[in-house]
Amino acid sequence: MLNRVVITGIGIYSCLGTNLDEVRDSLYQGKSGIIYDEPRKALGFRSALTGIVKQPNLKGILDRRTRVSMAEQVEYAYLATQEALQLAHIDEQYLEDHEIGILYGNDSSAKAVIEATDIARQKKDNTLVGSGSIFQSMNSTVTMNLSTIYKLKGINMTVSAACASGSHSIGMAYFLIRHGYQDCIISGGAQEINEYVMGSFDGLSAFSIRESEPTKASRPFDKDRDGLIPSGGAATVILESYESAKRRNAPILAEIIGYGFSSSGNHIIQPNIEGPARSLRNALKDAGIQANEIDYINAHATSTPVGDACEAQAIHEVFGQSRPLVSSTKSMTGHECWMAGASEIIYSLLMMQNSFVAPNINFENPDEHSAPLNIAAATVDTNINTFLSNSFGFGGTNSSIIVRKIS
Amino acid sequence: MYTEEIVQKVNEFLVEEFEVDADKIKPEAVLKETLELDSLDYVDLVVVIESNFGFKVKSEDFAGINTFADFYNYITQRVEHQLQEK
Numbered sequence: 498m499l500n501r502v503v504i505t506g507i508g509i510y511s512c513l514g515t516n517l518d519e520v521r522d523s524l525y526q527g528k529s530g531i532i533y534d535e536p537r538k539a540l541g542f543r544s545a546l547t548g549i550v551k552q553p554n555l556k557g558i559l560d561r562r563t564r565v566s567m568a569e570q571v572e573y574a575y576l577a578t579q580e581a582l583q584l585a586h587i588d589e590q591y592l593e594d595h596e597i598g599i600l601y602g603n604d605s606s607a608k609a610v611i612e613a614t615d616i617a618r619q620k621k622d623n624t625l626v627g628s629g630s631i632f633q634s635m636n637s638t639v640t641m642n643l644s645t646i647y648k649l650k651g652i653n654m655t656v657s658a659a660c661a662s663g664s665h666s667i668g669m670a671y672f673l674i675r676h677g678y679q680d681c682i683i684s685g686g687a688q689e690i691n692e693y694v695m696g697s698f699d700g701l702s703a704f705s706i707r708e709s710e711p712t713k714a715s716r717p718f719d720k721d722r723d724g725l726i727p728s729g730g731a732a733t734v735i736l737e738s739y740e741s742a743k744r745r746n747a748p749i750l751a752e753i754i755g756y757g758f759s760s761s762g763n764h765i766i767q768p769n770i771e772g773p774a775r776s777l778r779n780a781l782k783d784a785g786i787q788a789n790e791i792d793y794i795n796a797h798a799t800s801t802p803v804g805d806a807c808e809a810q811a812i813h814e815v816f817g818q819s820r821p822l823v824s825s826t827k828s829m830t831g832h833e834c835w836m837a838g839a840s841e842i843i844y845s846l847l848m849m850q851n852s853f854v855a856p857n858i859n860f861e862n863p864d865e866h867s868a869p870l871n872i873a874a875a876t877v878d879t880n881i882n883t884f885l886s887n888s889f890g891f892g893g894t895n896s897s898i899i900v901r902k903i904s
Numbered sequence: 905m906y907t908e909e910i911v912q913k914v915n916e917f918l919v920e921e922f923e924v925d926a927d928k929i930k931p932e933a934v935l936k937e938t939l940e941l942d943s944l945d946y947v948d949l950v951v952v953i954e955s956n957f958g959f960k961v962k963s964e965d966f967a968g969i970n971t972f973a974d975f976y977n978y979i980t981q982r983v984e985h986q987l988q989e990k
Contacts, residue, residue: 560923561922561923562944562945624947624950624951624960625950625951625954626951627947627951628945628947628948
């Protein structure tokens, strides 16, 4: 027998706000978190646009030994997880007494690697990079740190799947709980924001150069879009079996009813239509629902010319009859990359809880592919019973997750 | 014998790096216990010594250092040696 999988906690640290209330308000108001970051220009960036978050100060909250091992994105993930655990009513004693796991999305730790390399090259002595460097430098920096801080006893693993990392971490956690291997898993996604991580991405000319209008630069599905804008932070989603949540009277925020995935089998960066369309169909099949039962799609759309066009065609292929509301919250956040699949579940869940669809800001003129879609250019006050969130990444990794109000 | 100047400089970076109460640092106090050093912290101790004095401590040298007074003496000897080499 398969378990029902519910969400009992969410926490967010993003350029739209550093807690759920701030983020909900930003989403409703269609507020952009994008800025022009002058220091990037000095480093030779083609585009100095980025999402930005407040740098946390965890001194006095976590001890020195713990802090020196934490990369920037781990700090974001810690704060998001604190908020999620509190909402889920999971305290230290519960963590101590139960086998809670962690599956978190992360796919880089560039700043730690580059800073350590600079020291080692200059000093010719690896000891002088310090004790925390190795723990900051590995892709699994988020899970190794959080599992230690919270003394977790269940599954303990990082999911690296490019810009679908956060989404797949939730999908994999859903599978483990659904099939009875774990009762409760901390999932999510984290993304470093510093200039080091995005230099090579900027080098592909993938970023918008609408630097004179930072808040208008991210414009998914709009015909005048000219590229994405990097962003970051962290998002934590606590998944739990329905039985476990009921047993401990936890707040049940929603139910995950479907997870679809696919690989596009194509090019390392060029997307196609068939891969995402298959991911969408697989999610519907896993959920056992029809396309017309989806009220809202949180699109992956990052504001790149080709990526958005392919996704628009994939959505139209599967949802062309029912035409659910569609928006890309990346119009406000920029592309939160490894974090995006998790944060966008939270953004969509906040919309579901507060009965609105956040706008796809800067959607002024459709192109031929986005025109057939029902894109919310402004905030729409409406009930959402079921939503779907897409995340796609380099190498053609695709993930689609379906979430429904609990019944 | 160590100088007050060395004591001040060392205590300053130890308080900063290891976030220990300055009042706890006394010549007779045990370095490892007072700073709550584990094996990883000794790596960071090597780093702060190098950044403050420009020389590297080998891990085996810590075997002869028990108290803060031992530590001040060790640093003093290394600083003097460094000056002689110059």
